[in-house]
Amino acid sequence: MNKLYEQGEQIVLGLFADAEKNFKQENFMTPFEYILNHGYDNLSDQDIKAVAEYYGYPQPCRLNDPDYFFCHAPFGKVYREILDTRSVIFVTGSMELHGASSNLFQDGHQCLAIAYAMRQKTGIMLAFPTGAGSHPSHHCYMPGTTIIPEKTHINTIFWNMIGLYNMGFRNIINLQNHGQEYVNQHAIHKFGKTTGCPAIIMETEWYTWQMKGFDPRYKSCKFKSNFVHADEAELSYQMATGPEDCYDNSYKVKTNPAGGLRYAPTTKAGAMTPGISVWHQFYPQGIEWKKTPAGVVGDPTNASAEKAIRPLCVYSMQLHFYILESMKVVKDDKQFLTDDFCLGPINEVKDYALMPPYESMLLHNKIPSDCKWKSIYRHPSIMAMMGVD
Numbered sequence: 494m495n496k497l498y499e500q501g502e503q504i505v506l507g508l509f510a511d512a513e514k515n516f517k518q519e520n521f522m523t524p525f526e527y528i529l530n531h532g533y534d535n536l537s538d539q540d541i542k543a544v545a546e547y548y549g550y551p552q553p554c555r556l557n558d559p560d561y562f563f564c565h566a567p568f569g570k571v572y573r574e575i576l577d578t579r580s581v582i583f584v585t586g587s588m589e590l591h592g593a594s595s596n597l598f599q600d601g602h603q604c605l606a607i608a609y610a611m612r613q614k615t616g617i618m619l620a621f622p623t624g625a626g627s628h629p630s631h632h633c634y635m636p637g638t639t640i641i642p643e644k645t646h647i648n649t650i651f652w653n654m655i656g657l658y659n660m661g662f663r664n665i666i667n668l669q670n671h672g673q674e675y676v677n678q679h680a681i682h683k684f685g686k687t688t689g690c691p692a693i694i695m696e697t698e699w700y701t702w703q704m705k706g707f708d709p710r711y712k713s714c715k716f717k718s719n720f721v722h723a724d725e726a727e728l729s730y731q732m733a734t735g736p737e738d739c740y741d742n743s744y745k746v747k748t749n750p751a752g753g754l755r756y757a758p759t760t761k762a763g764a765m766t767p768g769i770s771v772w773h774q775f776y777p778q779g780i781e782w783k784k785t786p787a788g789v790v791g792d793p794t795n796a797s798a799e800k801a802i803r804p805l806c807v808y809s810m811q812l813h814f815y816i817l818e819s820m821k822v823v824k825d826d827k828q829f830l831t832d833d834f835c836l837g838p839i840n841e842v843k844d845y846a847l848m849p850p851y852e853s854m855l856l857h858n859k860i861p862s863d864c865k866w867k868s869i870y871r872h873p874s875i876m877a878m879m880g881v882d
Contacts, residue, residue, distance in 0.1 A: 501547025504540055508532070509814050525811050532807035533705040533713045544806040549613060551735025551798065552606040556621075561612055564621050572661075572851040574618060579823045579848070580664035580816065581657055582608045584622035585650065587671035590637035590788035591723040591731075593744035597637055599723075599731055600626075600670040606734035607699060608668060610809055615816045617666075620657060623649060626669075627676045631778035635788065643676050650680035658684075658692065659869045661848050663823040666816070667696040674698065675773045687874045689837025691830055691846040693819050699808045700730075706804030715800040717792075719761050721750055724791025725800070732798035733805050747792040752779035845869045 508531060512524035521527040536544070559566035563575070586601030596602065601622050608619050625639035627646040632638050641649070650667065657665055667677055677696045684694060700720065705711040707720040720726035731740050759775045760768040772778065779785070823829050830846055832839050847866040853859055869875060 495546070497543050497546040500540075501543035501545070504536065504544055505547055505810055505813070508810060509817075512814065524814060528811050528814060529702065529705075529807060532810060533711070533803065536803075538803075541803050541806050544810070545733075545802050548610040548806065548809050550606065550610070550733055550802070550805060551737055552609045554602070554605075554736040554739075555609050556605070561609060561619050562621050563618050569855065572849075572855060574616075575661040576848050576851065577824075578616055578618055578820060579662060580615075580666075580820045581618045581620050581662040582611060582666045582668050583620040583653060583657065584608055585626055585667060585669035585671070585673055585677060586622045586624050587626035587628075587669075587673070588624060588637075588639035589626075589628070589632070589671065590635050591727070592746055592787055592789035592793065594740055594742060594746070594789075594793060595723065595728060595731055596739045598624075599727075599739070602736060602739055603699065603730055603734045604668045604670045606736075607805075607809060607812065611812060611816055614813055615820065617816050617820065618662070620653070623653070626671055627673050629672070629773050629778065630776055631780050633780075634782040635786075636782075637788065646673070646676050647680045647683065650677055651683050654680065654684050654694065655688075655869060655875065658688075658690065659849075661851075663692055663829065663846065664819045665692065665694045666812075667694070668812075669696065669698055670700075672698070672773060674701075685836050687878070688842070688845070688869060688872055689835055690842045690869065690872070691835040691839070693823060693834065695815075695819075697812065700804065702811075703804040703808055706801075706807065713803060715803075717795060721761050722790040723788060724793050725796050726791075728793040728796035729798060729801035730805065732796060733801040742796070745793045745796070746787045746789050747794050748785045748787055748789050750779055750790045751784050753777060842872075845872060 508528060512527040516524045516527040555561045563571045584601060584604045586598060588597050589600060590597065591599045605622060611617050612619055625641050627643055628638065628640045632640065654665055669677060674696060681694050681696055700707065705713050707716060707726055708714055709716055716726050718725055758768055759770045759772045830839060830843055835842055844865050844867040849866055850861055850864050853861050
């Protein structure tokens, strides 16, 4: 650890303490809003540099590291940690053209960098990410972009969550970067409606609530243009999060985004700019393969990591705070195994939410006779869905 790291740690933990203590007095609705506004309006550029050092940005690629992804490690080293944390980040990836300067899995890598940082700071476990994802209609026909049908995508997320729940994870964070909220949210509520089981499940994107960092009208924003896709903002974010060998600035191409209407009624990517409709609620957007065949919607030529570091750090602090709070809840059975966290009557679904008896199962090859835990796959609704498309 160096002095910059120690400074960043002091800033982050101090901000968390102040947020809980002062958010109501300062007329903020939640500690998350307190962290957001103080992160943008009260921390200096040097403070933000220290926070980035504390979170380890830019992060290297750790996709094959068993210390990060539990699926790579001997399960004997893993199950006790599952029983302890009960919490997991599940990244939804996407295979999408981001121009010649970046990689097709850019959306996934950007989320994974944040996930690595959260693993380091909170001990939360990481599930292996999905590959290709869902896309809106205006992404069709673009070479390099792999489009998964909505039903298939929703079922992929849903059944992954079922598997994670059966493993012992009760706090599931679906972290994504691709504007897939219109399908991922479906999978979350399918879990609730189907099982009724106690869980805390959240879908989150790094950029959606970071308008001050991506809208040039705000003083804290360092970008010259609004965030769209593979442009100044998104390439900057790739540079800030890492991995550093996943982009090559010599390939940068500038485009002029254009749609069919003179005045688009929709928000831009990530709901950054005001509109009367969100971008995925409108057809047709500017068709990419016709309007911007380079796979870039905007101007990435002025991208730099320094421009994206504040929104990255502010979001990281918000997510970090959330993980600490939600992890406390799921680790406390008296608080968690109640009607507050499930759709079904708690007495009917409680046994599915008990933790698996791994010690006996794995080390003694038996399930204890007094075991009340039930695999979620025994749930009648899940049994009815097994093998059914």
